Amino acid sequence: MFRSPTRPRFTLTELLVAVTVFMTLMGVLLPVVATVSRDYVITRKRSELRIEALLAVEMIKKDFYATAPDQVIPAPSNAAAYQAVSLPVLRRSAGETADPRGGGDSVLWTHTIVYHLFSNPDGTTQLRRTVFENRDNSLTADERYDQLLSVLNRGDAGAAFNGQNASTRTILKQVEDLAIRVNESSVDTYSSLPGRRHVYWGSRVLGPGNHTFTFVVAGRNEQSTGYGLGLDTLTVSPTGNRLEGECLSMTSTGALCQVQDMSAFADWSNNAQVWLPATGPGGTMTATVYNDTWMKAAFAASGAEPYRTRVVEDADSGQVVVEMAGNTETWVAATQAPNAILADQGYEDATIRVLVAGGDPLLGNNILSAGMRSRVRFSANPTTGSLAIESATIMERASGCNGVPGTLRQLTFADAAVEPGVMVGAGGTSVTIPAGMSVYSDVTDCPIDPEKDYLVSFHLSDQPEQAMPTAWGGGTGQVHAFVIPGDDQAREVLADWSAVEPARIASLDKVVGVAAVFTSYPDIATYTSEVFDTRLAAPEFANMVAVASGLGPSADVRLRLRSGNEPDLSDAFGWELAADYPAAESGVDVAALARKRYVQFQAVFRSFPPYDTTARLHTFALTWPGATQGIDLSAVLATGPANGKVNLLVDGEPTPITGFTFSGISVRTFQSTRFQHAISVHSEPRNR
DSSP: OOOOOOOOOOOHHHHHHHHHHHHHHHHHHHHHHHHHHHHHHHHHHHHHHHHHHHHHHHHHHHHHHTSOGGGOEEESTTOSSBSEEEEEEOOOOTTOOSOTTTTSSSOOOOEEEEEEEEEOTTSOEEEEEEEEESOOTTOOHHHHHHHHHHHHHHSSSTTSTTGGGEEEEEEEEEEEEEEEEEOOSOEEOBOSSOEEEEEEEEEEEEOSEEEEEEEEEEEOOTTOSOOBEEEEEEEOSTTOOOEEGGGSEEEEESSOOEEEEOTTSSSSGGGEEEEEOOSSTTOEEEEEEEESEEEEOOOOOTTOEEESEEEEEOTTTOOEEEEESOSEEEEEHHHHSOSOEEEOOOOTTOEEEEEEOSSBTTTBOOOOOOBSOEEEEEEBOSSSSEEEEEEEEEEEEEETTEEOTTOOEEOOOGGGGGSTTOEEOGGGOOEEEETTOEEEOOOBOOOBOTTSOEEEEEEEOSSGGGBOBEEEEOOTTOOOEEEETTOOSOGGGOSOOTTSOGGGOEEESEEESEEEEEEOOOSEEEEEOOOEEOSOSSOOOOEEEEEEEOOBTTEEEEEEEEEESSTTOTTSOOGGGSOEEEOOTTOEEOTTSOOOSEEEEEEEEEEOTTOOOOOEEEEEEEEOOOOSEEEEEEEEEEEBTTBOEEEEEETTEEOOOOOEEEEEEEEEEETTEEEEEEEEEEEOOOOO
């Protein structure tokens, strides 16, 4: 008979031990589980608070962006911090394109939105949002304010006008120290150190034609030592084009406005500002601006194409100007051959031919600017002896050591005779330069092109102590000069050395004797602007202003204009077909310019014999009647220890509310744990 084995059984003692162990483990684990669970809930609550705050901030920004600054109503009136604010918005379907003004001048707003604080019976405060649909745009300002007060006092729209079409919801469940403040139109420009501040003054509907922008000194910070007002740039165009304050038509009261050189500071546009040294509140500075205007004064812009021109700072004003490049040392030996300066010798009775490289594939482009005339600077040994040049020439290089026939020019040194210790021979074709000195040749009519190479040739005395030049070392294997030792045939005046036995011509890896080449200005140069977008399909171009200096018998600048419908002006005619206009500060009529969206100008500079002067272009401006539309108003104002507070009037009217700031904290409490999230949002009305 089969018997199953006996099952093991726990004794009472063992059972008690097991229960004790289990209870001990539970006593350890339960607090851990409770802590983890509580931390999870706190993390979730904190995340919910953060998301709620972020959503509220984005909602406020979106609503204010879609409203108009002159339609926003805060309450209660004259409060330092408001408890409610009412604003209209326009809500349209995605495909709707009809004019929202309904044929009139005012927007037909569709909704009214009210942000308001509400105090709960338990003492907490909420931020609520009430939306009125089917807005009645015929309400007066007083009726609209009464509607706002009703919502603020009751907490919803139940007793307000059009309340049957309104809904209210809480967007922040508990807030503390939440304040709604108007951003003041008065701007405090005090700072302990000089600087600049970008100021946004809201938007304003502007039509075509002239408008006035008046900056008014409204007072000063108690720390400021003065009431000064400085304007760097003004932006009042739908294109976003910045207008240089110092280039605007400006009037002032209380003091005379001045153009100040700000080139000592790195940040000022065009290195200048217009400054009103006001002595008290009430001083004004008024700019008259045509809507619309493209102004260009700070010429170092991306997209511009200078050809033989340069953008420089004017020595007198510090402002940025465009002028011809040239009238300077365009090539220097130390650039082409940058190694140590050598005290060279051993060239008695030798003819030396130095390569001045502009387009040489090995030596590179070392010529900086073009010029119609040139002269050469020769340098003697820096320490001993002298450099006696019996004859010297310059010419365009063909290849190797040979020049281009017909380009050779004899150099003379008549002007060098005034230098101490320098001796010039009869006829001025020879010169002796003492040790440590260098002299220029007279100006010659050899034109210099930066993309070409040139050869400077000279024959030296047969006396060793008079054949001691300075030399600049080049890299190994580079040819910088050629020499014919013991040359008694005046080969410096020969353009072509191909008849010379090759063995007689030695190549040198250094520049010998020639320190620099100076060029005058070229005969013609251009500055082509970037393409400018007028943002109008067919602008009626009206007037062009070009402020220039240096005009006269020896220098001129004229302006060309062209337009097109393609952003790159690929559909526009070439510059050779463009009409050109004189530079006139009083302006010239450009109504003949084709009415197309994109426009560009080209400044054509010309210099005439003796090619030693250049015109300078200071400012360019082009005007056309702009569209009637809302335009953002902004300026860059100077800040400093003697600067005051500033208001802006547009056509004599104060600027509207520039925006509102909501600031405070959103709070949550869970099981006696308090956590919070800061609320700070600056909202700017951007619609009209």
